[in-house]
Amino acid sequence: MQFPAFSALAELGARWYVFFFLNVYGWGKIFGGQFFRRGHLPAEVAATPLGEASAFELGWTFMGYSPAYIAFIGVSQLIGAWCLLWPRTKLLGVAILLPILVNIIAFDLVYLDAPGALLAACLYLSLLLYVLYYNRATVRRALLALTNQEGNKALQPPFRRWQSVAVVLIMIGILFCLDQGLVSLVGR
Known part of the structure; x- marks a missing residue:
């Protein structure tokens, strides 16, 4: 039995790592572990006049206002994360998670003053980009197939x-x- 190349193991490790943490975040959203939810605002946030609220308080309250939106984000993270586990669906998982992570990074840059969350999201994004790089031949073939105009002449x-x-x-x-x-x- 031949031992897999380091790059193959690194790609697998990247997928599992992102799976684990985005799975935690996805379930956390669904079960109320993230965002200030309507009717469950911390007392100090509820007592703060709107004009005096911090960017974090505004952002976290806004994101938590809609249970349907929270569920959509959480389920999307879970679907993308679970797709990372299998070779046949890993690129679908990356395609689902890339825009989610870019949105999280933009949100963290604008609203959060906690660099840890931003760095974690950047790490997950970097790991997904490595998965794309490792599978670049497949990604290239897929992009060429999607953009091939020769087959669309009819x-x-x-x-x-x-x-x-x-x-x-x-x-x-x-x-x-x-x-x-x-x-x-x-x-x-």
């Missing part, structure tokens, strides 16, 4: 270019009118 309209542009612009106009009509009907 889908191209039989019009001249200007006619195609005109049809698309008319479709955009119709969609815009429908969109604005619905917004006016139900209100903002």
